[in-house]
Amino acid sequence: MPSKLTNILAAGSASIATVDQDTAVYKVLNGHDCGVTIPPESAAELTASIAALADDAEWRENLGRNARRYAEAFLQKDRILSDFEAQLQQLAKVKFDHSPNGALNAWCES
Numbered sequence: 001m002p003s004k005l006t007n008i009l010a011a012g013s014a015s016i017a018t019v020d021q022d023t024a025v026y027k028v029l030n031g032h033d034c035g036v037t038i039p040p041e042s043a044a045e046l047t048a049s050i051a052a053l054a055d056d057a058e059w060r061e062n063l064g065r066n067a068r069r070y071a072e073a074f075l076q077k078d079r080i081l082s083d084f085e086a087q088l089q090q091l092a093k094v095k096f097d098h099s100p101n102g103a104l105n106a107w108c109e110s
Contacts, residue, residue, distance in 0.1 A: 006075055010068070010071040014059075015034070015067070017038070018037075018040045018042070028070065033063065034070050
């Protein structure tokens with residue numbers, strides 16, 4: 001997901017994105033009701049969506065609240081790093097041990 005979108009979500013702002021349906025951006029914005037998605041190359045739909053969002057403060061605020069909720073639930077540094085570590089462990093079948101001094105020790109499962 002583009003970093004500018006993560007910033008928009010974290011700021012609790014509504015967004016409009018021109019994206020294909022098979023992208024992470026599409027899935028996040030639609031799946032969490034935190035933005036509007038438009039098919040690429042659809043200028044008329046983009047124009048209509050901008051006008052509709054500009055005219056509907058309640059909708060904008062709702063999308064913004066949902067965006068912030070998504071960011072708080074899924075974009076926190078500790079959550080991202082923990083998920084990344086779990087994926088790495090699964091891929092490598094390696095166990096990680098966080099020692100008290102901050103070192104990261106790893107060994108292969110037998």
